[in-house]
Amino acid sequence: MLTKVHTGLDPVQGVWWKPAHKAEVIWVSVAFAWCIVLFAMMPLWHWKGGQNPAGVRSRVEPKAFYARTTEFAKQYQVGTDGGVPIAAPPPGADVYLVAMSFQWYPVLQLEQGKEYMLHLSALDVNHGFSLYPLNVNFAVVPGFDYALRVTPTSSGDFRIICNEFCGIGHHTMVGRVIVVDSTGAAVADNPDATIEHGGAL
Amino acid sequence: MTAATVEGTGAPGWRTCPVTARRIDARAERLIRVNAVAAVVALLIGAVAALLLALTRWQVVHLLPAEWYYRILGVHGMNMLIFFIIFFEMAVLWFAGTVLLNARPAAPRYAWFNFGMMLIGALMVEAMQWSGKADVLYTSYPPLKAHPLFYLGIILFAVGALSVVGQFFATLTIARRERTYTGSMPLVVYGAMTAAIIAVITLLHGAMVYIPTFLWSVGLIDSVNPQMYRLLWWALGHSAQQINVAAMVAIWYMLGALTVGAVVLNEKVSRWAFVLYILFISMASAHHLLVDPGFGPAWKIVNTSYFMYMAVLASMIHGFTVPAGIELGMRLRGFTKGLFGWLRKAPWGDPGFSSLVLSVVVFGFFGGITGVTIGTEQINIIAHNTLRIPGHFHATVVSGTAVAFMGATYYLLPLIFRRKVSFWGLAKIQPYMFAGGLLLLEFGMTFAGSFGVPRRHWDISFTQAAHDVPFSPVVDLFMAMVGIGGIIAATGAFAFILIAVTSVFFGERVTEFPRGKAIAGIPQGLTNPPVHAANADAVNAELHAPARGWAGPTPGTLVLVAVFFLAFMLYYFTNWKLLSFLWKIG
Missing domain, CATH: 2.60.40.420 (Cupredoxins -  blue copper proteins)
Known part of the structure; x- marks a missing residue:
């Protein structure tokens, strides 16, 4: 499953398209969900908030x-x-x-x-x-x-x-x-x- | 252009690096050196300017007269954000394209021509700025007008840089054709390639904005639409910072590998994050236009968020994979104690490593969090053009990119210039001094900006203004932080320049790197390379075993990113709360 241990300076041998470990998947998912929150806040504030630069x-x-x-x-x-x-x-x-x-x-x-x-x-x-x-x-x-x-x-x-x-x-x-x-x-x-x-x- | 050329590379003009066993073409090496030297010269001019600016904004000192304050502010912006950074990035591209791939440079003579063009362009800009013929600041928003040679200088510089980027792609192609490496290109080169692609997008926008502006300055066209200029200029100005981000992240992976043997956790995840940069990061021009009259809310929301924050996602991914790669690399080398044993045992006295950590931490916690927050459409109302903006971007470009570049320099000096790092004792503390001063400056700017203190402003005591503006006395404290932080940071920059210049021109030559022996002037990663044991793959598999639970092989990093995430949420929602106290505006 894992690629051979290597650093960012080494060319990668063989197929590197391997599944990520659970810890990485969790963090990427949390980060993605947070990005959606960040995005949603702006239209939400246009709808409910009192300060918008629309004009x-x-x-x-x-x-x-x-x-x-x-x-x-x-x-x-x-x-x-x-x-x-x-x-x-x-x-x-x-x-x-x-x-x-x-x-x-x-x-x-x-x-x-x-x-x-x-x-x-x-x-x-x-x-x-x-x-x-x-x-x-x-x-x-x-x-x-x-x-x-x-x-x-x-x-x-x-x-x-x-x-x-x-x-x-x-x-x-x-x-x-x-x-x-x-x-x-x-x-x-x-x-x-x-x-x-x-x-x- | 096949095997014969490669075999010929053992010939004169090539050498083999004693540490990394890579073959290095002397022509490429000279290009790396000359671009790095040009970068340091620009850094020196920019740092002198920085010191003068800090001593002017610190209202107690108020050093420069108004005219010179604005002039030097323009000089500081051009030297730091354009000349220093782009010359250094040219060195990074030559390094990544040739040294890391054992390849020869594409058309090295043409590269000298391009370097010459960039140099002449830079000198033209310097001449115009210092002689007071381009008092338009870094952004040069029309209808403010500068001397035509100012715009022409920028165009020459950009064309030269664009051509070098083209040569980098040609070098990658040559390396692939001549099979100078096997398998997929290293992640660091992939990151540099990302930076190069973003550079193409950026520099083309530069041409789109500066060619008409130049024509306007010589009278060939009547006017430049100021709003269109702001849009296109920031597609240059902000995207240029995204070149820095990609180059910086590539250097993070490189420094991690060189200093502590950091591994790549998962190539798919890290490479995807770079692809997200390419796809989305160039939309950030909108960050500067959130309270502009020329664009509607839908445009602002989609663009400022890089289409749903996909480039932020990319940075949050790197913000995990870089420290996690360091953690796993250390654990594989036997530093397995507890959650943070790998951090306690890290080489904190190695300026390459300390620069790496300071760059990651300050870029993420300070630059990243403030950037996303003030780049939110509505929150920008309480941030636009206040000191919060330079507070943010000094945390990204200086504490992030410049610190990473400095850390890389401590390794490039012995590896490429083949000289010991001079003033080794000073070099060990330089990253802490520079980053510490910057942090003070950034906090001072950010807090002062929260009180409405404008950026790019000579006199916030408003003695010559029609009305008084009585800022809260606490602002004086924040501006003192800017002044004192600026002095410390500039001292740190001068220390770096002193070290770099002395090493390059007078440093002791390095011919070999004796293993296992600490030598003053050579970072520990070169005399004590962090290689992984032969059984590293077995240990790695064990660390990844499902029985170890979801935290897996890098539990310490999970704790760190959790702290980051909490800080992010706290700062972000606090700003919405502050915004809600304002007048109703819409």
């Missing part, structure tokens, strides 16, 4: 996306933060966020527990959306509109770090998302930001 994906002209975003920012502007408009769209709205070297535009103000359609794209090169401190990461690719249904389940003052190298100023590229709680109170602990309540809403 609605489409092509878009970078300049057109930028124009749409500035229009969106103007429409829902409630203030400014360091010269960047703060946009507070109503729940359920399409929300636009554009990445460009080296800025996220605009600052977003969302409501806790409400769903939004967040559109991500880039004007120039690849960027990376990394929501701090939650550690939620998405790729932002010019020419592609990545629309994700997002429901902020916690309130606070969040940051967007760029985590895809986009040029020499990459490390200065930080954006901001404010999530107000269910009472409607803004949770803006950044003293530089000015939020005019009851703005364009």
Whole structure:
């Protein structure tokens, strides 16, 4: 039954297609079953889980996306933060966020527990959306509109770090998302930001 | 091209290895040497870069200015992941194709031409990167644009490497035709052949991505689709790591055989595992695109899982058969005490053996488990482009592949370069130092990444940014681990380079390997070859006897893989739990 004792450096004589020992068969079976579990978890999470990178994906002209975003920012502007408009769209709205070297535009103000359609794209090169401190990461690719249904389940003052190298100023590229709680109170602990309540809403 | 050529091989230009009794063609030997030397030079550049990077990311030191940090990061990536590894793999292919099969190299002069092409390509890339004309990092994602010579250099390097892979297949054919060996090719050569096949797939993708990008850089085409580039580039970038995996596993089998007489438990199982690599591993481009906008969930799930994790299955098989082969090899040589007597009596002072064990353990436990977990479609949301990614791939490519290659070098120095290993005392501790530093670095990166610390980022104190990002103070600790681990690992790499270079150029010549005598500078597997006794087959049959139960001849390894499996499940499901705490996204 067994092949002659030999190492991986020796050519193998005769037929080496021999049945494996039970211990090997058990391990290969366990490993195979585990692989099926690993595989099944992903469709299962699409079905039952709350965090999936599916979204609605489409092509878009970078300049057109930028124009749409500035229009969106103007429409829902409630203030400014360091010269960047703060946009507070109503729940359920399409929300636009554009990445460009080296800025996220605009600052977003969302409501806790409400769903939004967040559109991500880039004007120039690849960027990376990394929501701090939650550690939620998405790729932002010019020419592609990545629309994700997002429901902020916690309130606070969040940051967007760029985590895809986009040029020499990459490390200065930080954006901001404010999530107000269910009472409607803004949770803006950044003293530089000015939020005019009851703005364009 | 038949018997006459073979008989002629006793002639000048050939020698017989005193340890393995294999016939070695001097022309092949020179090719192995020159590729290994080029690999070590690239390793030196990459290791200097690594030290600078570790000292920059350790925010307390923050050594390099921003511009140089990104530049050196690109240099580090190209030298380590492309030049060091591929030059070494060229040496492995020549070694496996000729020495292990007693064969002559196919078209050795053409091989020098190809080596020259690879060298020129590499030098072009170095020149562009160091002069600041290719500040696009290793991935060079368009629309970021580098100087055309940067892309051309990579193309030349890839074409040269592809041609050498073709020569390797030609060498295998020659060996078979000239009957330089009888029976089926050794498992190690089979593994090297697997690496070569994956290399063809990889390098063709390299051509598909870099030729249009080059044309774009010189203005002949208007644009490169950034998403298509990411897809094709990672079919090069990730598949290149799968060449490393296959080559590394082949070296595991080789080092096991040379150091402790590890046996092949079952050729069918091990060879099937290699076939699974060929069939499925090239789908891994998707690992980098899980949170990209260009692909849907079905595509992502099928591809990221290598079609139901068949390549993971392959690695889990090797992860059993390699240690089990070591265990059985040791037991056959009489180290039968208890579950782990074979491990206690193993030659831990032999840098070839310690490298082998460290490579298997860290690759499996750290690289494998983190890789499968963060390569899961949804879990990637909490991992993509954070420091968890380099934390993972340093565990695979460096702790796994580079450590295995270093271990192989300790045997190649006396066998192929015919020199004693210099600084033998240092060589004995080098694998522990290098792997230990790396482990610290990898833990630091992985934990920091879990807090959202981005990779490829010059300043996580964000002093010049529009908004503050107040990372938890514990992140400082993790980044210090990255810095200190990086210093230790770089020191380990420098020690290896010092040993290798000194041995090659100034080492004491080795002409014979006196049996049974420990000699400083010659690994124990060469002076005390782990040969199996004449009755090994009878002992083997006894160990396999049904009466010994389902644990069979390798009970110790079963315990080890059970521990591995528990660690795997724990880490995997913990990550799903962490993911479930996030906002709802879909």
